[in-house]
Amino acid sequence: MSNRSADIVFHLIKSLEKAEKRHFKLYITRNSAKQDLKIIQLFDAMDKLEEYDEKWLLKKMGAITKPQLANMKTHLYKQVLASLRLLKTAESTDLQLSEQLDYARILYHKGLKLQALKILEKAKELAKANSKFNYLAQVISLEKKIENLHITRTSQEKIEQITQESLNISEHIQSVSKLSNLALLLYRWYTQHG
Structure with a gap:
């Protein structure tokens, strides 16, 4: 995922309300494998940022490469949307x-x-x-x-x-x-x- 696309993930996370963030974390932990726990770490790290900073994310996430981070962001984006769809279906x-x-x-x-x-x-x-x-x-x-x-x-x-x-x-x-x-x-x- 390019920097521009990463900004899309970042903006999506920043647009979430507190209840939506809580629902996402419950959704991921309920439906997750061990790799999805890194998704929560990435979610939390991006949520703490005021502006998107990929270098800081790479340091924060530890032993992952830039291509791995791109894949994680793509997965995170899809999972956040899936969680929102599940949450908002009744509305x-x-x-x-x-x-x-x-x-x-x-x-x-x-x-x-x-x-x-x-x-x-x-x-x-x-x-x-x-x-x-x-x-x-x-x-x-x-x-x-x-x-x-x-x-x-x-x-x-x-x-x-x-x-x-x-x-x-x-x-x-x-x-x-x-x-x-x-x-x-x-x-x-x-x-x-x-």
């Missing part, structure tokens, strides 16, 4: 929907199509309730894929409903896209012409 509908889509894909690839469809049905309800139309399009797309490629004994009525939902969502997303493009062009014009 974010987008993260919940993304997680449910991931679970449905995993179940689908494991051959558990009916279980995947149940999760997709829940995800569809959540997306509709929160007007998350892009996620709804992804849910319906996966639902159509499962129904199309496998015998799930779904009724003709349900298939027609999925087809109609797909058409409605496509039209809605297209309309929103056109309007957001116009808004962006209008904003650009406004900033240029006052």
Whole structure:
């Protein structure tokens, strides 16, 4: 990881709240091998810095080389993001929907199509309730894929409903896209012409 990227890790760590830092340490120790304890040392060292200083970090971390430090920072960055995702999932509908889509894909690839469809049905309800139309399009797309490629004994009525939902969502997303493009062009014009 370059110095610029290391600054990204440093800034991420500095942006964390006290509870997020505590959660990260619990997350790492719960899911860690011995090498991840060095990750906590690196996390603590970077947290103590006012400005990023790679030379100081190399001294502080002991017998590690610059390439090893770069690898540790990459790993640290990924682990902090994973910890934040786990912590923030309950607060974010987008993260919940993304997680449910991931679970449905995993179940689908494991051959558990009916279980995947149940999760997709829940995800569809959540997306509709929160007007998350892009996620709804992804849910319906996966639902159509499962129904199309496998015998799930779904009724003709349900298939027609999925087809109609797909058409409605496509039209809605297209309309929103056109309007957001116009808004962006209008904003650009406004900033240029006052």
